[in-house]
Amino acid sequence: MDLRVGIIGCGMIGKEHAKRLQYKIQGVTVTAVCDVFEEGAKAASELVGGVRVYTDAAELINDPEVDAVVVTTPGNYHKDSILKAITAGKPVFTEKPLTTTAAECKEIVDAEIASGKHLVQVGFMRRYDRGYNQVKELIETGEFGAPLVLKCTHRAESVADDYTTEMAVTDTAIHEIDVLPWLIGGDEWDEVQCIMPKITKNAHEGLKDPQVMIMKTKGGVVCMLEVNVNCGFGYDINCEVVCEDGVINLPCPSFPTTRRNFEVATAIEKNWILRFIDSYDVELQDWVDNVKAGTTGGSSAWDGYTAAITADALVASQKTGKTEKVITGGMPEFYKK
Amino acid sequence: MDLRVGIIGCGMIGKEHAKRLQYKIQGVTVTAVCDVFEEGAKAASELVGGVRVYTDAAELINDPEVDAVVVTTPGNYHKDSILKAITAGKPVFTEKPLTTTAAECKEIVDAEIASGKHLVQVGFMRRYDRGYNQVKELIETGEFGAPLVLKCTHRAESVADDYTTEMAVTDTAIHEIDVLPWLIGGDEWDEVQCIMPKITKNAHEGLKDPQVMIMKTKGGVVCMLEVNVNCGFGYDINCEVVCEDGVINLPCPSFPTTRRNFEVATAIEKNWILRFIDSYDVELQDWVDNVKAGTTGGSSAWDGYTAAITADALVASQKTGKTEKVITGGMPEFYKK
């Protein structure tokens, strides 16, 4: 039996996920869509063959033909839908971030714990990227010894004019904040620092770019992250894991090598959508499979909460320039594996 | 509505395709399986949730709940099933080779033309490999000018003891024979030559390995292919397209780069299954989509026939050492696009 899914939020990513679930993912059927803008919901409905249309998330959540919910509204509307899904006892996949403040994330964590069931998955898709998983597998062989230092870049060709200095943390570095502790086997961030180099001429007025973020885990692993969103040459994600007995580098996307114009060259991916499009497929398939099996995968509500806490500390350091502590209160028993 | 597919031949590849169609490919349902060994058919049936079991291919083909057929029997049994499917007017996807002799291939081509419908696709999966398609797209931009020379390797770690000198052509080079003319935009092989270097100590008694095959198209493109099936270091497919204004190299599979033991290294794929597993998914999805849309894709019966003719010429050259002509009689109007 197919899992019946309702989608809340019919913007670009909502529509993409709707089509993905309806036409690419196995074992799932989209049965309802919801958007406060009815036209948007109707358009999404058409894309997936004509399904029930709602403008009120609560109604969709309580639809008996909706077994599980995907939340793709803007981040500041996540909380309500997620809490209602928890109340309804229905599994919910929410695009990142879990919510836009740590306090709201904590509400969700508390509600999920109170419900006694693991219902929430946050859409940090990098955990499903083939390359990150290859790196993780190599680390887990033990042949490289323990990770000691991580060196990452998160580069984008350019950003929109409304991209702010804070978003270098909350929209961009947030992916490394989530994926790196997972990558190295479950460590937690302990303290973070944001250092501001000279600003590139390519940044728009008021934006500090690039930024260097130094993050240390409780286990002593130090991460150096370059966020550089006006690099001009593509979407360029790198991750080097320096271990005791060797170094592992995340592979770049696979493109033909060419010889032309006095250069041997390989393409860099143009944007994040192309870079991680395969990961979205794997991620949603995994979510569907987990929901049907009653298991969990990906990033939990707790992961979403700690990401928010860590981001807050980095944003604080953007202003103070100092090292800031990441204080989560410790992982509840409920989330330990 | 799902396409209903019956599978003829329930060996390893038959079972793999059955599971792939039932659980990974969209828009298709396996409704019947057939094998002359009833136990094999029953086992395959179980794998896909229990479907109708046949021991006679004709019965499966004529089952009204079978819309299209996948043939995964040994190559020497392909012809009968394919001809019956053509007679029944049902689309048929056959694993490569089309059949084991050029004469039989020609029978199928003639039958398909007589039927007036494009029904046959041959399973040369490289046409669905992401890397080959990236190379093809670059060629098609025109920015590199016309292809002039192709330089390919087809290397495998080792082969079974029953692998013969001829199989370097019929089992191994057959993939390059099919994919290269397609890659460069539809050229045809004109003449071929097989050159025997010193034999590797790693080849078993009686096997000539490696082999160098020189193949020229009617358009004058020269291909140099190294077949080397005891290379010992993995499954290593390379293809360099030397064009008038640049050179394009097929990407290798994407793996993390490591630093260890005084070396910077990247893994080479272990075997062909891992190397082309993604291509099988894309290939069968494309076949299903095409069948449902009444269109065609991949390698046609004509492609299967010309591959057989070309292979025959190469096998002849293995013995004569001379350049041998590839004589197909010219592509029938029916197969021109």
Place this chain on the structure above:
Amino acid sequence: MDLRVGIIGCGMIGKEHAKRLQYKIQGVTVTAVCDVFEEGAKAASELVGGVRVYTDAAELINDPEVDAVVVTTPGNYHKDSILKAITAGKPVFTEKPLTTTAAECKEIVDAEIASGKHLVQVGFMRRYDRGYNQVKELIETGEFGAPLVLKCTHRAESVADDYTTEMAVTDTAIHEIDVLPWLIGGDEWDEVQCIMPKITKNAHEGLKDPQVMIMKTKGGVVCMLEVNVNCGFGYDINCEVVCEDGVINLPCPSFPTTRRNFEVATAIEKNWILRFIDSYDVELQDWVDNVKAGTTGGSSAWDGYTAAITADALVASQKTGKTEKVITGGMPEFYKK
């Protein structure tokens, strides 16, 4: 006419430089050698064809058949020889460090300024490495825009038991301290910070390794340096220059690529001697040419002094964990170009 050179200090590096000057470098003759251990000086003399032997540096410096002096004693003996050479008005090439304390370096700087002549070159050989010069040339084209972030590694297979935590700065990072401001066109270090990750199991008792050093120039360029001297896999120097319009990476030494054991691999250089041996040749040739032409090149006494000041700040940060200021007092007019 050949430049006549005397060498003070006949240990390993002294003997190497003696042979290099006598047999590889053009336009120079070694005429005298000196070591407090007469046997060492005699051995060095033999290596270069039998030249005058001294045990007192002052006597060698004042030998009328010595035009210029190379100092290759242990660092803590550098000062006296260098000051005497300045007094004698003879050009002096000293292996790095200039001296072992910033105060002594300052004495040399003051003496050189007082002499009114540029006489001192410090042996930071990376400025003569082909790769660094290629990177510098690319930066200087202006096509990449201004440098913003530098990401460097300084990795060695292992270190002797007497290598201390401080030496990660004074012996190892000292090379990046010198070469990076030169690389990006003459900036100066402003503040530095040393961060201690988890210690590798491969470090000997008491040694903190790896270390992460964050260094910022007055121009706002941020350098992240990984010092990792028990990496186990070779001598691995990397330098990535992130500029406004592109990124430039220092090339690794050139070795054949191999396919073996399921890996495509390229060798990593075994040790620093092999890595920079060519640079030593270029460096000493350049020194000889400059001395004969009455010009200067390479690292000046001022560069040696500021390297010492910067190293002191990093060593301080090793203990405080804080950002420490680099206070040099400002470059004297004498050293400005």
Place this chain on the structure above:
Amino acid sequence: MDLRVGIIGCGMIGKEHAKRLQYKIQGVTVTAVCDVFEEGAKAASELVGGVRVYTDAAELINDPEVDAVVVTTPGNYHKDSILKAITAGKPVFTEKPLTTTAAECKEIVDAEIASGKHLVQVGFMRRYDRGYNQVKELIETGEFGAPLVLKCTHRAESVADDYTTEMAVTDTAIHEIDVLPWLIGGDEWDEVQCIMPKITKNAHEGLKDPQVMIMKTKGGVVCMLEVNVNCGFGYDINCEVVCEDGVINLPCPSFPTTRRNFEVATAIEKNWILRFIDSYDVELQDWVDNVKAGTTGGSSAWDGYTAAITADALVASQKTGKTEKVITGGMPEFYKK
């Protein structure tokens, strides 16, 4: 004591070698230069500090202050100078080719044997290239097993209008003809074949380019060489040695890697001068050292002769399209090591 060298032929390469010998190579002094155009000889003389000028090669050869001779005249004038040097018992380094016909080469071989002394070295500089030597060392470790197949490219950006189809062999492939048997440990060419692909639009009227040359050694090693002298993207020399237990690839010149314009790229060398300039230094230093030590190195007159014979066979195959035998008559005892 410096070796005193006279240079015959003061064109571009003659002047370059004169400066190289006078100012870069150790243990050698240029004492005389000769050119039938006295102005050219005078200009060369000036470049090296003013040395004796001749217009008659015999006079230079017999100058008592000339210990050894470098021949850099056009190839068709080589024979006379070389024979006179042999008669005078003076070592001679000649730029490639030894002479322009196999018959003339044979005269030189016979004269050298008759003289009883090894006097002639031919300037095939690739034997001194660092990369080829690294590959040779790896082969000689035995870890890769015996070489079986060689795959080479010899690509140039473009050629002058007077470059002919034959010159693809005599000027271009001649380097591979010489270096490859040496590379794999002393094998000899047995038979060769030239295959003509479609001609690039970038070739000038009448020039067949690219060309594919298939060459087989007596030991059964098969070489596939792509000559492509209008590739448009640089001077691109590649050599892949396929061995029984692995594959070795010649390194490309070392350049920084850059990220720009949606590409990760590394430069390709612009032309052969830059590509092999280091090899010339090593080659002439080795020649000087050998002459002084009474030993030999590099390519012998016999190597020059067999290269000419092999080139003749390839040129024959350019016309016949057939496999042509390389018949040298067998290496004389005199040249065996």
